Amino acid sequence: MAATIRITHDFDVAEECVQDAFARALASWGEQGIPENPGAWLTTVARRRAIDVGRRRDVAVRAQRFLVLDDAAVGLEILESDLQDDRLRLIFTCCHPSLAIETRVALALRMLCGLSTTEVAKAFLVKESAMAARLTRAKKKIALARIPYRVPVRTELRGRTDAVLLVIHLLFTTGHTSPVGENLSEANLVERALDLARMLHGLLPEDAEATSLLALILLTDSRRSARVGAEGEFLALADQDRSKWHRDSIDEGLALVGQSIRRGRPGRFTLMAAIAAVHSSASHWDETDWAEIVGLYDLLLEAWPSPVVALNRAVAVSFAQGPLAGLAAIDELSSDPPLSTYPYLSAARGDCLVRLERFPEAREAFEEAAMLTENGVERDFLRLRISQLN
Amino acid sequence: MAQYLVLIYENEESWANVDEATYGRIHAEHNDFGKKHGASLRGGNALEPSMTATSIRKNASGEPVTTDGPFAETKEAIGGYYVIEADDLDAALAIAQEVPAKFGGVEVRPIRVMD
Numbered sequence: 158m159a160a161t162i163r164i165t166h167d168f169d170v171a172e173e174c175v176q177d178a179f180a181r182a183l184a185s186w187g188e189q190g191i192p193e194n195p196g197a198w199l200t201t202v203a204r205r206r207a208i209d210v211g212r213r214r215d216v217a218v219r220a221q222r223f224l225v226l227d228d229a230a231v232g233l234e235i236l237e238s239d240l241q242d243d244r245l246r247l248i249f250t251c252c253h254p255s256l257a258i259e260t261r262v263a264l265a266l267r268m269l270c271g272l273s274t275t276e277v278a279k280a281f282l283v284k285e286s287a288m289a290a291r292l293t294r295a296k297k298k299i300a301l302a303r304i305p306y307r308v309p310v311r312t313e314l315r316g317r318t319d320a321v322l323l324v325i326h327l328l329f330t331t332g333h334t335s336p337v338g339e340n341l342s343e344a345n346l347v348e349r350a351l352d353l354a355r356m357l358h359g360l361l362p363e364d365a366e367a368t369s370l371l372a373l374i375l376l377t378d379s380r381r382s383a384r385v386g387a388e389g390e391f392l393a394l395a396d397q398d399r400s401k402w403h404r405d406s407i408d409e410g411l412a413l414v415g416q417s418i419r420r421g422r423p424g425r426f427t428l429m430a431a432i433a434a435v436h437s438s439a440s441h442w443d444e445t446d447w448a449e450i451v452g453l454y455d456l457l458l459e460a461w462p463s464p465v466v467a468l469n470r471a472v473a474v475s476f477a478q479g480p481l482a483g484l485a486a487i488d489e490l491s492s493d494p495p496l497s498t499y500p501y502l503s504a505a506r507g508d509c510l511v512r513l514e515r516f517p518e519a520r521e522a523f524e525e526a527a528m529l530t531e532n533g534v535e536r537d538f539l540r541l542r543i544s545q546l547n
Numbered sequence: 548m549a550q551y552l553v554l555i556y557e558n559e560e561s562w563a564n565v566d567e568a569t570y571g572r573i574h575a576e577h578n579d580f581g582k583k584h585g586a587s588l589r590g591g592n593a594l595e596p597s598m599t600a601t602s603i604r605k606n607a608s609g610e611p612v613t614t615d616g617p618f619a620e621t622k623e624a625i626g627g628y629y630v631i632e633a634d635d636l637d638a639a640l641a642i643a644q645e646v647p648a649k650f651g652g653v654e655v656r657p658i659r660v661m662d
Contacts, residue, residue, distance in 0.1 A: 301657055304635065309637075
């Protein structure tokens with residue numbers, strides 16, 4: 158918007174151009190796919206439209222309007238700050254409260270980061286066809302109801318951030334674990350998630366959840382260099398060389414968790430960040446305070462009764478109370494529909510069974526997991542574990 | 548500028564139990580709303596209760612069949628409407644959330660632009 162206003166010096170026209178650009182973006186992206194840099198594309202289209210609109214007006218008026226029109230406009234040089242602003246506007250628009258929360262998350266993942274519909278469906282543990290239909294409906298609503306392309310005003314900002322936090326978090330986890338494809342992580346998505354988290358924290362420095370989201374991403378991402386072994390193989394938390402963890406990210410993350418914990422009743426991101434902090438504080442796997450982690454998961458499950466959270470808690474239980482207790486907790490969950498094709502559930506079962514020395518059952522569980530995962534690196538890791546059972 | 552229809556949905560049983568004073572207050576609220584957002588309003592009316600409604604559907608032979616009552620039986624019935632003009636949804640919602648709808652809420656629907 159700022160860029161477009163510079164050209165037209167007319168807020169109404171500028172707004173109209175940007176809305177138009179956004180509507181066009183929604184229409185054409187559906188057909189042609191997401192451009193390399195959605196933010197720049199939007200600004201570019203908006204500027205071109207503003208120039209078009211300007212040209213149709215009175216010559217004298219036009220001369221005034223194009224005051225700041227210089228090489229920058231012709232060369233369409235996009236400033237870094239414009240791109241950041243565009244991204245933020247886009248994410249708040251995609252997270253408008255008039256859209257269902259699942260829709261907001263799906264739309265932002267698709268529009269902001271160019272995830273494929275398949276990848277978005279995986280993040281939601283739903284079928285691709287359902288996700289495609291949802292995205293089409295959402296774009297239609299944005300266009301027809303005229304959801305505006307802008308950052309909410311201060312008074313609305315706090316209420317509108319919850320959905321944005323969810324989006325950024327899913328964005329990060331998708332990038333961090335990337336269920337589809339051969340590489341374990343998509344660095345681009347992770348960088349974008351980190352960027353957005355910092356931006357949001359800057360906008361709302363008093364918001365504990367926004368602070369915690371940034372902490373969570375920093376703490377989880379601090380392990381990026383230790384997660385993949387020399388041959389590109391996946392390394393579980395237990396096997397990671399912790400000297401490869403990035404200390405500055407950890408220090409920053411821990412400081413932020415400390416801040417947010419002090420702000421009253423912890424929300425889901427504060428609890429997740431606290432769990433990550435417990436891991437980050439242990440210099441070795443054996444020194445992990447699992448009882449603390451289970452306690453935090455209990456609180457998290459209250460705030461967020463999700464089957465994936467319940468699974469993570471069950472894994473924590475297996476380390477705090479032993480593999481038999483863990484297996485029992487996991488088995489309670491395997492009848493849950495979204496989890497029945499979730500590879501991590503089978504892998505977690507397999508892990509408990511190995512520790513209980515029930516090897517044939519463990520093999521079955523790992524084979525099931527290997528079949529369900531679409532990530533090549535993870536599949537190799539599971540096959541390795543199967544071969545180790547022999 | 549776009550136009551939006553704001554439909555007021557309310558529980559009619561609650562309305563039936565309203566006393567004179569409350570009724571007067573609600574009426575005044577609508578007047579205040581009309582004054583405050585006058586520039587954005589393009590129409591609006593209260594409707595007689597849903598028991599006064601008559602619905603028409605076509606039968607298998609294409610003939611109109613008239614029935615007593617609203618088209619859809621819902622917990623809340625449409626009690627009134629406003630037509631507002633607004634640049635975008637946020638502007639429309641800012642106005643719509645001030646519509647008095649004590650026993651229910653409102654639906655905000657964009658009005659289709661026909662060329």
